[in-house]
Amino acid sequence: MQSHKVSNGIWQIDPDQKQGMRVPARIYASEKLIGSMDEGVYEQITNVACLPGIVSRAMVMPDGHWGYGFPIGGVAAFSTSDGVISPGGIGFDINCGIRMLRTNLTLEEVKPKMKELVNMLFKVIPTGVGGKGLVRLDRKKFEDVMRKGVKWCLENGYATEADYDSIEENGHLKWADPSTVSDRAVQRGINQLGTLGSGNHFLEIEVVPEDLVYDKELAPKFGIDRPDQIVLTIHCGSRGFGHQVATDFLKVFSRAMQKYGLTVRDKELACAPFDSPEGQDYFKAMACAANNAFANRQVIAHRVRQAFEHVFGKSEQELGISTVYDVAHNIAKREKYIVDGKELEVLVHRKGATRSFGPEREDLPSRYRGIGQPVIVGGSMQTGSYLLVGSKYADEETFGSTLHGSGRTMSRRQAKKSVRGDELQKQMMEAGIYVQAASMPGLAEEAGIAYKNIDDVIQAVHDLGISKKVAKLIPIGNIKG
Amino acid sequence: MKKYEYDDSVAIGDCAYHAFGQTLEELFVNAGLAATECMVDPDTVDADQEQEIELSADSESNLLYEWLEEIVYLKDAEDIFLTDFQIEFLDGNKKLRAKARGEKINPQKHGIKADVKAVTMYRFDLKKTEEGWEAFIVLDL
Numbered sequence: 001m002q003s004h005k006v007s008n009g010i011w012q013i014d015p016d017q018k019q020g021m022r023v024p025a026r027i028y029a030s031e032k033l034i035g036s037m038d039e040g041v042y043e044q045i046t047n048v049a050c051l052p053g054i055v056s057r058a059m060v061m062p063d064g065h066w067g068y069g070f071p072i073g074g075v076a077a078f079s080t081s082d083g084v085i086s087p088g089g090i091g092f093d094i095n096c097g098i099r100m101l102r103t104n105l106t107l108e109e110v111k112p113k114m115k116e117l118v119n120m121l122f123k124v125i126p127t128g129v130g131g132k133g134l135v136r137l138d139r140k141k142f143e144d145v146m147r148k149g150v151k152w153c154l155e156n157g158y159a160t161e162a163d164y165d166s167i168e169e170n171g172h173l174k175w176a177d178p179s180t181v182s183d184r185a186v187q188r189g190i191n192q193l194g195t196l197g198s199g200n201h202f203l204e205i206e207v208v209p210e211d212l213v214y215d216k217e218l219a220p221k222f223g224i225d226r227p228d229q230i231v232l233t234i235h236c237g238s239r240g241f242g243h244q245v246a247t248d249f250l251k252v253f254s255r256a257m258q259k260y261g262l263t264v265r266d267k268e269l270a271c272a273p274f275d276s277p278e279g280q281d282y283f284k285a286m287a288c289a290a291n292n293a294f295a296n297r298q299v300i301a302h303r304v305r306q307a308f309e310h311v312f313g314k315s316e317q318e319l320g321i322s323t324v325y326d327v328a329h330n331i332a333k334r335e336k337y338i339v340d341g342k343e344l345e346v347l348v349h350r351k352g353a354t355r356s357f358g359p360e361r362e363d364l365p366s367r368y369r370g371i372g373q374p375v376i377v378g379g380s381m382q383t384g385s386y387l388l389v390g391s392k393y394a395d396e397e398t399f400g401s402t403l404h405g406s407g408r409t410m411s412r413r414q415a416k417k418s419v420r421g422d423e424l425q426k427q428m429m430e431a432g433i434y435v436q437a438a439s440m441p442g443l444a445e446e447a448g449i450a451y452k453n454i455d456d457v458i459q460a461v462h463d464l465g466i467s468k469k470v471a472k473l474i475p476i477g478n479i480k481g
Numbered sequence: 482m483k484k485y486e487y488d489d490s491v492a493i494g495d496c497a498y499h500a501f502g503q504t505l506e507e508l509f510v511n512a513g514l515a516a517t518e519c520m521v522d523p524d525t526v527d528a529d530q531e532q533e534i535e536l537s538a539d540s541e542s543n544l545l546y547e548w549l550e551e552i553v554y555l556k557d558a559e560d561i562f563l564t565d566f567q568i569e570f571l572d573g574n575k576k577l578r579a580k581a582r583g584e585k586i587n588p589q590k591h592g593i594k595a596d597v598k599a600v601t602m603y604r605f606d607l608k609k610t611e612e613g614w615e616a617f618i619v620l621d622l
Contacts, residue, residue: 068603130586240557
């Protein structure tokens, strides 16, 4: 399959490259990164370009790699009047996302207590397969979580007003409807609120060295306001509940496709018209799972604050632990864009991609409306993460989207063959990163060598202008599922 | 005959594998075991609990999907790793009744690996071969 360069950082696969492509596919990458895109990216994004109602183009971010259905790093917008919705364009882990917390602490204050802190976090935050949650819920309360997300946390003492104001959609998708969710999904997730899960999910303590603050004017507005400041990132999703919602609707959509006369190139791309009973039910159920994920990260953040209070003997206010922002990177949202000179409402699917709104978007909290949305990008546990800011150019080129992480280049099994979990833990310790993990093989699967270079993928979106660098976050402590 | 073989070349963040069986029963047992092995070292699991499973679908391929999906579901809903399966097919292979044995999840005892989130339909395939049956499966990790 042939791609050609449209301009610096943009590569296009024209619709004549595969039968059935309705729009071109674009891969956003530097010269260096385009060569490392695997064949699955090309196969999968051109399949996405065949879906009914797709608008303008199918897109892959620089961290893109071979997934199922959409590639990871895939973005596509569909007309809400005659386009589709596809669970395979969102992923099973609905609203997997990342939250960033800032603190008043500095490296000097935290370093002597690092082991105590990580051990404490590892003890109080359930991780790994089968981890039972921090909050006990009956069916009615679980439905409240589905309906209200972080609003439920606010009403029940797990969140502050400031948290609620610092989350994509306030962590509260208002179109959630628990009647669209199966008993099976409830059974699978009811005991998991406040659990990290496994795989690439993590809770990381990071330092922001002064020389890695790239935008010194903007950084204080995102709470980065002192040298060697300590921040945290929490990366997890909707756990078994969201996984089951997606599984249920994949089956519903597989059956419904015939009814709507739809065919797809990959069964994982099963879809239904957005404006159909099945499409609407999934959109409402997806919102339940997304709210559950926002609440999950909130409950974990609440427990993190308590742990810090305990270890440092200071109050939450003295420690200044507050949410910078919380972004979803597996989700579909109704948003409006100018397409061919006219305003159009589209359903933007982001699978392993982050919203990257520029200034003046109404959906941003008032304190960020003048500057743009904070974009939090989780790198591998050895190389660090980034805080970026969204841009107007993203609104024009990528339906307000950017990358979500480093992007894998090596399979999990290969990573395990390359390094042992306990050796990696030791290496990281020597490099100044204290890590605790629920699974040693799981730790090895997440080694830095299994990922693209985070600096390269970030530079690609920065140079392209779909988001801009604010600061790099260097890991010093980590708990892994 | 191999029971199953992991395939590193596909969907690199996830777990892809081929499962084999001389009979459909054997294929289902091996595909189920491969799914469990993504989550835990089966040698560390004692099969001291039993789950009765009954499933139906409109094709053998969809029944295999339901079967693997059930193993993933029970991991969260019943907090159990399943390693030992006895399966019988009814209604022309459109229904199955199984006894699945395993152990409640115990992080102190079990060699836990990764959480399987779901069974994907990406390139999902079940086919009859000269030697019996073969399936291709990608699990979301």
